[in-house]
Amino acid sequence: MTGGATGEADPEIGRSVDAGGVVTNYHDVGQGRPVLLVHGSGPGVSGWANWRLTIRDLSPRFRLLAPDMMGFGHSAHAADGVYTREKWLGQLVGLLDALELDRVDVVGNSFGGSMALALAIHHPDRVRRLVTMGSVGVPFELTAGLDAVWGYRPGIEDMRAIMKIFAYDQSLVGDDLAELRYRASVRPGVQEAYAAMFPAPRQRWVEAMSHTEAEIRAIPHPTLLLHGRDDLVIPLSTSLTLLEWIENSRLHVFGRCGHWTQIERADEFTRLVTDFLGSADPY
Template identity: 55%
Template sequence: MDEPSEEVGLSVDVNGVKTNYHDLGDGPPVLLIHGSGPGVSAWANWRTVLPLLGRAHRVLAPDIVGFGYTDRPAGLVYGPDVWLEHLLGFLDAVDVPKVSVVGNSFGGALALRLAIAAPERVDRLVLMGSVGVPFEITPGLDAVWGFEPSLDAMRNLMRVFTYNGSAVNEDLVRLRLDAATRPGVHEAYAGMFPQPRQDGVDLLTLADELIAAVPHETLIVHGRDDQVIPLSNSVRLLELLDRAQLHVFARCGHWVQIEQGQRFAALLESFLAEQAAV
């Protein structure tokens, strides 16, 4: 099968790992960190946001090592430290010393980790349906991380991501299943979050005092009807982060950027524009 051209963007060497990424627009740089669903890539996660945000920003969206069309080095044991090192290496490789960071779900935990490990490299922080605080794994997230490839399983999973399934069509289901079953992709994915999958949640969790020390202006976004990551996560982040604000979309599931794409992009543009005015 030919690689879907839209998902394959530019390529850069990051510490020996051939990394697929998208680079769109001009202006203050923004790094988009995707989530951890089966078949995910930066393009699949952010395709609706890239052109909107790219009107006033340089938007960088890499496939994190182990995901999408970035190489999956043989024998690499995936985990938060590996993913953080890859993200920092990516910023070095594209010569971006400081960037605003938008993290979705699993990517939110990595965005937080980046802000904690290298605060001088982060302007503003956006956390969307984010992991990073303690919670009991939801049936939705357990289904995401425990995905076994089939058309029905992917169809059901796409419905879990959304409020009422209206954002899901058969073309999207087949596209994501094809992406999730490319050679080597599912094998790598299955090894990232093995049972008991609560361990995966705990591995991505950061200590309260580390989160509370994050100095950056932070926008927290969540869908009220999210079945994958509980809204209580974002409420807890609001309690911990001193310079944070929380926006909740009603009638919206885990895919805020797709179900509320125009409103989400406008919210992002407004929040990031404050950075330029400071």
């Protein structure tokens, strides 16, 4: 199943599939080797919002799959109101099964980086190569930026403040973007789901999304780590730890870049990911 059918009224609405019991909204765009794109955990986020530039730039070379994770975007919410890494992992595996994909490359942003690592750890045969950017997944002290992101309370000014935390280049945070993400965050049921995911105290959710050192050291897949030097949400130290723990890995750090690597450094991001995923032997 390829192509890129999206709802005309709302570009965030793509296709729908039962992914391990979770009715999942996802985008399926382009041709070539399949690449699973797993978004972050900001308020009002969706697969399309997180990856729209990536989908535009990489779809000529790859088949891109960008789902909304359970509780985000236009995917179903947890019936019991409980969100865990295990449930999200089940959704990803269910998506691959539903689309009859045995093996994919995985690109994970922030929260999505932890989920990409989870897929590589628990289902190594389903992953070919791994890319993380500004990734959660190892222990670190909760930042003020992440605390603000996870503690979002609906409001345009609150949303604008969070968008400014994400971006090093403040010119990227205009009124239109803040309005768009705010509206997405207050669709029926969305904020209720978001508030249930990471309630205070929030250090426990950093730990809940972390993997053990032994699990990460056992990852055999070629891995590309990307991080903005000036990231106020997830510290650069997380990717430095992953670089130390994953034997077959390399790290690219972007100066004058915050948490939006795929947006603030879109051209470089596209080149690095294309070269990494397209090469016969990345290392």
